Amino acid sequence: xxxxxxxxxxxxxxxxxxxxxxxxxxxxxxxxxxxxxxxxxxxxxxxxxxxxxxxxxxxxxxxxxxxxxxxxxxxxxxxxxxxxxxxxxxxxxxxxxxxxxxxxxxxxxxxx
Amino acid sequence: xxxxxxxxxxxxxxxxxxxxxxxxxxxxxxxxxxxxxxxxxxxxxxxxxxxxxxxxxxxxxxxxxxxxxxxxxxxxxxxxxxxxxxxxxxxxxxxxxxxxxxxxxxxxxxxxxxxxxxxxxxxxxxxxxxxxxxxxxxxxxxxxxxxxxxxxxxxxxxxxxxxxxxxxxxxxxxxxxxxxxxxxxxxxxxxxxxxxxxxxxxxxxxxxxxxxxxxxxxxxxxxxxxxxxxxxxxxxxxxxxxxxxxxxxxxxxxxxxxxxxxxxxxxxxxxxxxxxxxxxxxxxxxxxxxxxxxxxxxxxxxxxxxxxxxxxxxxxxxxxxxxxxxxxxxxxxxxxxxxxxxxxxxxxxxxxxxxxxxxxxxxxxxxxxxxxxxxxxxxxxxxxxxxxxxxxxxxxxxxxxxxxxxxxxxxxxxxxxxxxxxxxxxxxxxxxxxxxxxxxxxxxxxxxxxxxxxxxxxxxxxxxxxxxxxxxxxxx
Numbered sequence: 001x002x003x004x005x006x007x008x009x010x011x012x013x014x015x016x017x018x019x020x021x022x023x024x025x026x027x028x029x030x031x032x033x034x035x036x037x038x039x040x041x042x043x044x045x046x047x048x049x050x051x052x053x054x055x056x057x058x059x060x061x062x063x064x065x066x067x068x069x070x071x072x073x074x075x076x077x078x079x080x081x082x083x084x085x086x087x088x089x090x091x092x093x094x095x096x097x098x099x100x101x102x103x104x105x106x107x108x109x110x111x112x
Numbered sequence: 113x114x115x116x117x118x119x120x121x122x123x124x125x126x127x128x129x130x131x132x133x134x135x136x137x138x139x140x141x142x143x144x145x146x147x148x149x150x151x152x153x154x155x156x157x158x159x160x161x162x163x164x165x166x167x168x169x170x171x172x173x174x175x176x177x178x179x180x181x182x183x184x185x186x187x188x189x190x191x192x193x194x195x196x197x198x199x200x201x202x203x204x205x206x207x208x209x210x211x212x213x214x215x216x217x218x219x220x221x222x223x224x225x226x227x228x229x230x231x232x233x234x235x236x237x238x239x240x241x242x243x244x245x246x247x248x249x250x251x252x253x254x255x256x257x258x259x260x261x262x263x264x265x266x267x268x269x270x271x272x273x274x275x276x277x278x279x280x281x282x283x284x285x286x287x288x289x290x291x292x293x294x295x296x297x298x299x300x301x302x303x304x305x306x307x308x309x310x311x312x313x314x315x316x317x318x319x320x321x322x323x324x325x326x327x328x329x330x331x332x333x334x335x336x337x338x339x340x341x342x343x344x345x346x347x348x349x350x351x352x353x354x355x356x357x358x359x360x361x362x363x364x365x366x367x368x369x370x371x372x373x374x375x376x377x378x379x380x381x382x383x384x385x386x387x388x389x390x391x392x393x394x395x396x397x398x399x400x401x402x403x404x405x406x407x408x409x410x411x412x413x414x415x416x417x418x419x420x421x422x423x424x425x426x427x428x429x430x431x432x433x434x435x436x437x438x439x440x441x442x443x444x445x446x447x448x449x450x451x452x453x454x455x456x457x458x459x460x461x462x463x464x465x466x467x468x469x470x471x472x473x474x475x476x477x478x479x480x481x482x483x484x485x486x487x488x489x490x491x492x493x494x495x496x497x498x499x500x501x502x503x504x505x506x507x508x509x510x511x512x513x514x515x516x517x518x519x520x521x522x523x524x525x526x527x528x529x530x531x532x533x534x535x536x537x538x539x540x541x542x543x544x545x546x547x548x549x550x551x552x553x554x555x556x557x558x559x560x561x562x563x564x565x566x567x568x569x570x571x572x573x574x575x576x577x578x579x580x581x582x583x584x585x586x587x588x
Contacts, residue, residue, distance in 0.1 A: 031195075031196070031382055032196055033196050070189050070387040070393060071189075071387070071389065071392050071393060072389075073392065075392045076392055076393050076394065076395045077392070077393075077394060077395055078164060078165065078391075078392050079164070079165050079166070079167035079170070080138065080164045080165065080166055080167065081166075081167060081168075082131050082132050082133050082166050082167065082168035083132065083133065083138065084132055084133050084138055084139070084140045085133075085138030086137065086138045086139045086140070086150075086152045088149045088150075089149075089151055089152050090146070090147075090148045090149045090151065093148050093151040093152070093156055093257065094148060096156070096158070099252075101252065101254045102147070102254065103146060103147040103148055103149075103256075104147045104148065104245070104254035104255055104256050105148075105198070105254065105255040105257075106252050106253075106254055106255075107198040107252065107253050107254075107255055108251065108252060108253070109246060109247065109250075109251045109252055109253050110197065110198050110244065110253055
């Protein structure tokens with residue numbers, strides 16, 4: 001993220017209908033395990049407010065009599081049998097590792 | 113007078129299902145494979161990969177739900193639980209929040225203070241995460257995704273337990289039900305059964321709950337008992353000091369016998385659950401439920417009662433025999449073949465248990481056939497072999513499932529019932545051991561044992577020790 005408050009952000013601040021508090025952005029940062037600078041927080045806040053404003057469009061429709069949909073296709077019960085079909089794909093899997101330690105993915109130490 | 117406190121405990125139990133493949137892909141679930149050898153784009157969360165549900169997972173979950181008297185959700189579906197942690201490469205876990213497969217059940221437990229029902233709030237299906245190995249020196253962790261996508265059910269109880277004893281009884285009950293169903297091996301130490309303990313305390317007589325904490329990393333009954341006692345004490349101390357219990361997840365350290373806070377508990381809304389778009393709903397019709405119900409085995413509680421009545425076996429013995437389904441099946445088959453249930457019970461409870469322990473095996477690992485044990489019991493009963501030979505042969509049955517008749521014949525282990533040969537040997541033994549003979553005649557009863565031993569040795573263990581004893585007394 002750029003370390004300067006973008007023009008878009010400046011322009012947005014005055015128009016946003018939804019407001020995200022400093023506490024919320026702080027908490028979302030913790031959940032996402034991100035450390036954000038002050039400017040990054042301001043930019044992220046503006047982005048999220050814009051998203052919420054956009055999603056608000058949906059509230060213009062009356063959905064009180066529409067059953068919530070969990071899936072777009074009218075299909076149920078798609079199963080597979082319990083049979084091993086995959087072979088050892090270790091090398092293909094590890095090809096995606098940004099860092100490799102032996103035959104494992106290596107990541108910054110995470111406990112908790 | 114000091115205030116009295118009740119402990120209020122609810123459990124979240126995760127059980128790894130005994131399927132051959134993972135919940136959403138055809139990777140093997142075999143335990144102990146080299147790191148990342150059981151992985152594919154689905155279980156490592158590669159973009160564009162599509163999960164397909166393993167039908168056996170639903171069968172097992174249904175069986176457990178029905179056996180724990182749950183109401184089955186006949187239209188159920190999966191949801192995404194979003195969180196960021198390197199054990200979870202998708203950044204979400206596929207689980208069930210809104211329509212879990214089973215709800216509102218109960219199991220009955222029995223403790224020193226009698227019988228009691230523990231209610232089950234809900235049970236859902238979900239996928240397991242990968243395994244992190246933390247490097248002590250380097251500031252890194254290594255991740256193995258072999259466990260990622262292994263099917264689990266999570267059984268959430270109501271806060272109905274009041275002591276460690278009740279918690280253990282509840283876990284044992286669940287373990288027996290699930291093992292008898294063949295749905296999991298439920299090994300706490302290996303992590304195929306895991307329990308998180310939600311605990312709060314409140315003053316006796318209060319009907320509101322205190323603030324609870326959740327304790328993780330409990331991998332033995334001993335650890336669970338210690339953690340419950342430790343956490344109860346910690347919360348009471350906080351309250352007595354006028355402080356507040358914080359709602360948080362704590363990690364139990366069994367070596368230090370204490371717990372520490374891991375993180376403040378995330379709320380359900382923090383996980384931003386939403387319906388899983390890559391999986392279609394599951395519709396479970398009455399026929400499917402009936403099919404699973406029909407396959408239900410006789411459970412431990414029922415077997416216990418039947419053994420006591422049908423075989424006239426004590427409560428304690430029946431408990432040992434029914435501890436695992438494997439042992440119970442061996443017992444019933446052996447008893448039916450040799451028609452000597454008491455003797456069959458004895459071989460299983462004494463020698464089998466001893467050999468299991470010596471070989472660090474579990475009852476599930478037993479491989480010998482009831483035919484061979486029954487045949488051994490018949491041989492010993494007919495006095496074709498003596499009891500020490502029988503034990504020796506049993507060890508061969510236990511290890512290699514040998515046919516005892518053939519084994520006894522091939523190794524010449526039949527008891528020698530030839531009286532003349534026995535008398536001849538005894539005469540020689542008496543002549544060769546004048547001191548022992550004199551001691552016995554002088555009133556030392558113990559000296560007889562030495563002479564019996566010498567005779568058995570001379571006869572290569574094939575004599576009947578009772579008869580040797582009788583004849584010796586007679587000849588002396």
